[in-house]
Each structure stands twice: as structure tokens, then as C-alpha cells.
Amino acid sequence: MPSRLDRRAFLLGSGALALGGPVAGVARAAPMPGLEILGAPNGSTIVLVDLIESGALAAAAPGATFRLWRTTDDLRAGIVSGRTKLFSTPTHVPANLAARGMPLKLLCLLGMGHLSVVTADETIRSFADLAGKPVLGFFRNDMPDLIFRAIAKMEGMNPDTDMTLTYVQTPMEGAQLLAAGRASTAIxxxxPATAAIVMAGTQGRILRRAFDLTEVWGRHKAQPRIPMVGLALHAGLLDEAPELIAALRAGLGPAKDRVLADPAAAARRAERSLEMRPMVFEKALPKFKIDVVSARAAKDELIDFYTTLLELDPAALSGRLPPDDFYLDL
Incomplete structure (x- = not known):
């Protein structure tokens, strides 16, 4: 999902949000009706969908609705207009905006890395085996590409010279090319990785995951996980809707547990709310690396992740780390 952010639009938006924020120190005890919750088109968003459909937010946010956002322009429009105050997102998006002064916080992590290299090439078994090979990527200069490039650097390789790296717009486009035999290896x-393998199988082609990028990342970092997807919120909710914050803190862990305990039910929810094929979703669920981890507890890990992105492309985080109060407790 493209996340290149228009600086001028977001700076203007931050001013609008600041003007619309609550008066400091004034809490409103009443429920927050009519809340629109936006979800990233990512498998780990299923935790947020389960939370909403379970009724766990009904008392604190009666009539809350869920909407899938498609692009960061869509997400930005919701944030700047004030309609969107709670959303799942790639973790660098709210960090970028918070670094620019927008009143956004990260509550928790939801997804710990969902990228892999899928190939029809039997000779590719490790990252080093990509040397000299054509590799198809997606979302150039955005998080998936930056993560791949960071790992290449960790592995002592230059993706611009040690392999032939080309790009498509979306991961599903890459999956379709791979399944049709028009590409041999893709990030x-x-x-989409599971979809590519399934689609190829129906056409008599064999694709496999050569390796999980999260596992390669983990060989160079403290843990084998990449803090890619999180739940962010407008800081105003902390004062405006303390009951909602409490419901999120109480409900996210159980929602994760329900998702992992009943993949078939999660897949049915994904079909309704995330527009993902249930059979593919259920097969892919173990690869999402779903977890619910407090942003404050993962602060050091997030700072390391953000620093890695900054070294590759300062614009990905507006040139700086978010402020210390960006990371909330769960």
C-alpha cells in the first residue's frame, strides 16, 4: 500500500487537527458514538475487525463502523478531515506524521512481518542465492522495498548491482505475474504470497517460499520479527474517550487469541471486511505473524526499526524519529 506522504498537505493537515483537538486536561466521560475506524489492507487488521465485531467497543463507541482504506491518500483524507481517529497502519506512517508535529500516537503492534521471497527457481534457497537473479519487488521506495534493501545490506549485498530488481505497483500484481510464469522470483x-502459490498450482506450476524475510532480519537483530503493522490513534482520544482507550487495552489481546484459535472464523470475517478470499486467508494466517504488543514495550525495537529506515530513506520518517510520547502503553 503506497505510503509516500505529501509534506505540504500533511503540514496543513496537522494544523487543522491541532485546531480541532480537545482542550488539555478536559476529559469527556460520555461514549463516543459514530466512530469510523479505518483498517489497513493487511491480514493483521483482522484483529481489529474481530474486536469490533465482538462488541467489545459497543459501550464505549456505540455505532462504530469499520472501513478498509486503500491508499495513504485515503487514510490521510480521513485523518485531516477529523473523521479518522483510530486506524491500523504500517508503523512508519504515523511515525512520519508525528515527527512533523501531528498529534498521533502508536498504541500497539499487530503484525510482526509478512514478507517472503517466492520463487519457481530451485537454486534459490537463501538470500545470497539472489545474486545475479531477476527479482520482482513492489511499492518501490516504500516500506516493503526499504525492508528488502535493509536486509540486503545486512547480508552484504547491493540490490541495485548484485541482482536485477524491478518493480510492480502492488503485491497482487506481482503474485499474478509469478503465478502466470511471467516472473520467476518475487518479494x-x-x-498475495499464498495466493501466488495457490494460483500457480491450479495451472500446473510449482512455486515455493524460498525464505521468510522476517527470519533473515532476525539473524541481524535482537528478535526474528519486523514491527511492520500497528494500531494508531489521534492523541485527542486519550482525553475525549478514555472508555474507548480502556476497551482497546482490554480487548485487543482476547481478539488476537480468538483469531488464532479459529482461523476459519477469521477467514470469514476477512472475506466480509477485508475483501480477502477466505481459503487463501486461512492458509496465509500463520504467515501474518500476528501479535499484540504495546508500543511502549516495543519502543527500543521500533526505534531500531525506524533508524534502519531513516538510514535508507530519511523521507520515510520525515527525517527524524517520532517524539518519546509517541509510544503508548497497552
Missing amino acids: LSEP
């Missing part, structure tokens, strides 16, 4: 997210 894919989930569930």
Missing part, C-alpha cells in the same frame, strides 16, 4: 506480502 511478496501475505496473503
Whole structure:
């Protein structure tokens, strides 16, 4: 999902949000009706969908609705207009905006890495085996590409010279090219990686995951996980809707547990709310690396992640780390 952010639009938006924020120190005890919650088109968003459909937010946010956002322009429009105050997102998006002064916070992580290299090439078994090979990527200069480039650097390779790296716009486009035999190796997210393998199988082609990028990342970092997807909110909710914050803190862990305990039910929810094929979603679920981890507890890990992105492309985070109060407790 493209996340290149228009600086001028977001600076203007931050001013609008600041003007619309609550008066400091004034809490409103009443429920927050009519809340629109936006979800990233990513498998780990299923935790947020389960939370909403379980009724866990009904008392604190009666009539809350869920909407899938398609692009960061869509997400930005919701944030700047004031309609969107709670949303799942790639973790660098709210960090970028918070670094520019927008009143956004990260509550927790939801997804710990969902990228893998899928190939028809039997000789590719490790990252080093990509040397000299054609590799198809997606979202150039955005998070998936930056993560791949960071890992290449960790592995002592230059993706611009040690392999032939080309790009498509979306991971599903890459999955379709791979399944049709028009590409041999691709970097894919989930569930497109699973979809590619399934689609190829129906056409008599064999694709496999050569390796999980999260596992390669983990060989160079403290843990084998990449803090890619999180739940962010407008800081105003902390004062305006303390009951909602409490419901999120109480409900996200159980929602994760329900998702992991009943993949078939999660897949049915994904079909309704995330527009993902249930059979593919259920197969891909273990690859999402779903977890619910407090942003404050993962602060050091997030700072390391953000620093890695900054070294590759300062614009990805507006040139700086978000402020210390960006990371909330769950």
C-alpha cells in the first residue's frame, strides 16, 4: 500500500487537527458514538475487525463502523478531515506524521512481518542465492522495498548491482505475474504470497517460499520479527474517550487469541471486511505473524526499526524519529 506522504498537505493537515483537538486536561466521560475506524489492507487488521465485531467497543463507541482504506491518500483524507481517529497502519506512517508535529500516537503492534521471497527457481534457497537473479519487488521506495534493501545490506549485498530488481505497483500484481510464469522470483506480502502459490498450482506450476524475510532480519537483530503493522490513534482520544482507550487495552489481546484459535472464523470475517478470499486467508494466517504488543514495550525495537529506515530513506520518517510520547502503553 503506497505510503509516500505529501509534506505540504500533511503540514496543513496537522494544523487543522491541532485546531480541532480537545482542550488539555478536559476529559469527556460520555461514549463516543459514530466512530469510523479505518483498517489497513493487511491480514493483521483482522484483529481489529474481530474486536469490533465482538462488541467489545459497543459501550464505549456505540455505532462504530469499520472501513478498509486503500491508499495513504485515503487514510490521510480521513485523518485531516477529523473523521479518522483510530486506524491500523504500517508503523512508519504515523511515525512520519508525528515527527512533523501531528498529534498521533502508536498504541500497539499487530503484525510482526509478512514478507517472503517466492520463487519457481530451485537454486534459490537463501538470500545470497539472489545474486545475479531477476527479482520482482513492489511499492518501490516504500516500506516493503526499504525492508528488502535493509536486509540486503545486512547480508552484504547491493540490490541495485548484485541482482536485477524491478518493480510492480502492488503485491497482487506481482503474485499474478509469478503465478502466470511471467516472473520467476518475487518479494511478496501475505496473503498475495499464498495466493501466488495457490494460483500457480491450479495451472500446473510449482512455486515455493524460498525464505521468510522476517527470519533473515532476525539473524541481524535482537528478535526474528519486523514491527511492520500497528494500531494508531489521534492523541485527542486519550482525553475525549478514555472508555474507548480502556476497551482497546482490554480487548485487543482476547481478539488476537480468538483469531488464532479459529482461523476459519477469521477467514470469514476477512472475506466480509477485508475483501480477502477466505481459503487463501486461512492458509496465509500463520504467515501474518500476528501479535499484540504495546508500543511502549516495543519502543527500543521500533526505534531500531525506524533508524534502519531513516538510514535508507530519511523521507520515510520525515527525517527524524517520532517524539518519546509517541509510544503508548497497552
